Amino acid sequence: MNVDVIELSESRAQFVLSGVSSAFANALRRSMMAEVPSLAIDDVNIYENTSVLYDEVLALRLGLIPLRTDLDLYVLRSECKCEDGCPRCQVSLTLSVEGPKTVYSGDLQSSDPKVVPTETDIPIVKLKKDQKLVLEAIARLGKGKDHAKWQPAVACGYKNLPKIVISGCDRCGACVDVCPKNILKLNETVVVKDEIKCSLCHLCEKACESGAIKISADPASFVFSVEADGSMPCMEMVLRAADEIKKKAKALTKSLSGVT
Amino acid sequence: MGEIKILRKTKQELELELKGEDHTFLNALKSALLQNEGVKIATYDIEYPGISDPVLYVRTKDTDPIEALKDASALLSKQCDEFKRKFKKKAQ
Numbered sequence: 001m002n003v004d005v006i007e008l009s010e011s012r013a014q015f016v017l018s019g020v021s022s023a024f025a026n027a028l029r030r031s032m033m034a035e036v037p038s039l040a041i042d043d044v045n046i047y048e049n050t051s052v053l054y055d056e057v058l059a060l061r062l063g064l065i066p067l068r069t070d071l072d073l074y075v076l077r078s079e080c081k082c083e084d085g086c087p088r089c090q091v092s093l094t095l096s097v098e099g100p101k102t103v104y105s106g107d108l109q110s111s112d113p114k115v116v117p118t119e120t121d122i123p124i125v126k127l128k129k130d131q132k133l134v135l136e137a138i139a140r141l142g143k144g145k146d147h148a149k150w151q152p153a154v155a156c157g158y159k160n161l162p163k164i165v166i167s168g169c170d171r172c173g174a175c176v177d178v179c180p181k182n183i184l185k186l187n188e189t190v191v192v193k194d195e196i197k198c199s200l201c202h203l204c205e206k207a208c209e210s211g212a213i214k215i216s217a218d219p220a221s222f223v224f225s226v227e228a229d230g231s232m233p234c235m236e237m238v239l240r241a242a243d244e245i246k247k248k249a250k251a252l253t254k255s256l257s258g259v260t
Numbered sequence: 261m262g263e264i265k266i267l268r269k270t271k272q273e274l275e276l277e278l279k280g281e282d283h284t285f286l287n288a289l290k291s292a293l294l295q296n297e298g299v300k301i302a303t304y305d306i307e308y309p310g311i312s313d314p315v316l317y318v319r320t321k322d323t324d325p326i327e328a329l330k331d332a333s334a335l336l337s338k339q340c341d342e343f344k345r346k347f348k349k350k351a352q
Contacts, residue, residue, distance in 0.1 A: 001339070001342050001343065001346060002346065003343065003346040003347045003349075003350050004350060005347070005350040005351050008351050015347065015350070017343070020339065020343075021288075021291045021295075022291075023287045023288045023290065023291030023292075024288055024291065024336075024339060026283075026284075026287060026288075027284050027285065027287065027288035028343070030282075030283065030284040031284055034284065035284060145282070235347075235348075235351055238347060239344050239347065239348070242340040242341075242343050242344045242347075243340070243344070245284070245285065245288065245336065245340050246336070246337050246340035246341065247261065248261060248262065248281065248284075248285045249285075249289075249333045249334070249336040249337040249340070250262075250333075250337060251261045251262025252262050252264070252278070252289075252329075252333045253330055253333045253334065253337075254262060255262045255263065255264045256264070256326055256329060256330050256333070257330075259264075259266065259326060
């Protein structure tokens with residue numbers, strides 16, 4: 001197994017994972033989206049809403065606001081030992097505003113200063129004069145597989161690592177023109193500028209009359225492109241994804257040891 | 261997580277229901293099982309997608325299928341550790 005990190009920032013990561021099965025790569029991808037927990041508003045107590053949006057519409061919008069999540073500080077509701085909710089499994093955010101103004105995610109006041117919306121300029125609702133909004137929103141940990149609001153990964157996918165081989169090129173340049181990613185260049189022969197950006201569309205192969213260009217994909221190497229929604233650093237999301245798979249494997253081993 | 265129910269067990273065969281799981285774990289587990297030379301057949305079925313629990317079927321040549329499954333689980337766990345280690349290292 002080999003990992004090569006091409007790009008890594010708080011919100012984006014691009015890396016090449018090789019020497020694994022497609023099943024493992026897919027498990028990682030699925031885990032990033034559906035199994036890594038994050039915080040999101042789950043219950044809203046509305047005390048006053050004279051806005052143009054219905055209560056439930058507001059609640060939906062509030063739920064979809066990404067919240068900064070520190071996974072070491074909170075536990076899933078199902079795993080919490082408390083009766084009815086406690087500071088370990090839930091956070092309270094309040095909103096108390098009056099028009100005329102546009103209510104933004106930044107207007108939410110949190111009981112935990114570490115749990116705040118990742119962006120402050122997400123518009124929630126527009127209020128006219130005398131329209132009021134007074135509510136308390138309870139945020140809990142959850143998984144993307146239960147509701148998209150809890151999905152920490154936004155654009156999460158992979159492709160097989162492309163391999164481009166050119167030999168016997170007659171410099172016609174047809175492939176350079178047809179490439180939708182513009183990764184080919186005509187020098188003494190056609191050369192590849194950026195092999196990893198190849199989308200494996202094979203248009204260059206079809207355009208080449210002499211069969212000089214050959215596109216193939218390594219079946220055991222995967223180029224991952226991952227974007228996080230800001231709830232946690234991208235690197236943490238990727239690592240937690242592997243953790244969640246490991247947790248399942250460990251849980252199965254434990255259940256099996258009780259069998260024989 | 262990890263709740264199982266053995267539906268059928270013979271010397272070489274195992275039919276196991278894994279509650280609450282989906283392709284995320286099952287497909288990776290199946291792939292790990294098939295890397296074992298002693299495993300003849302490894303596959304899983306989800307009768308009603310999104311509703312029913314998946315059922316894993318394992319058939320071995322002459323070893324205990326439960327042992328093969330334990331090995332596959334351990335292999336997956338190791339792979340996850342290796343990935344985390346290598347990713348963290350390259351992220352510096």
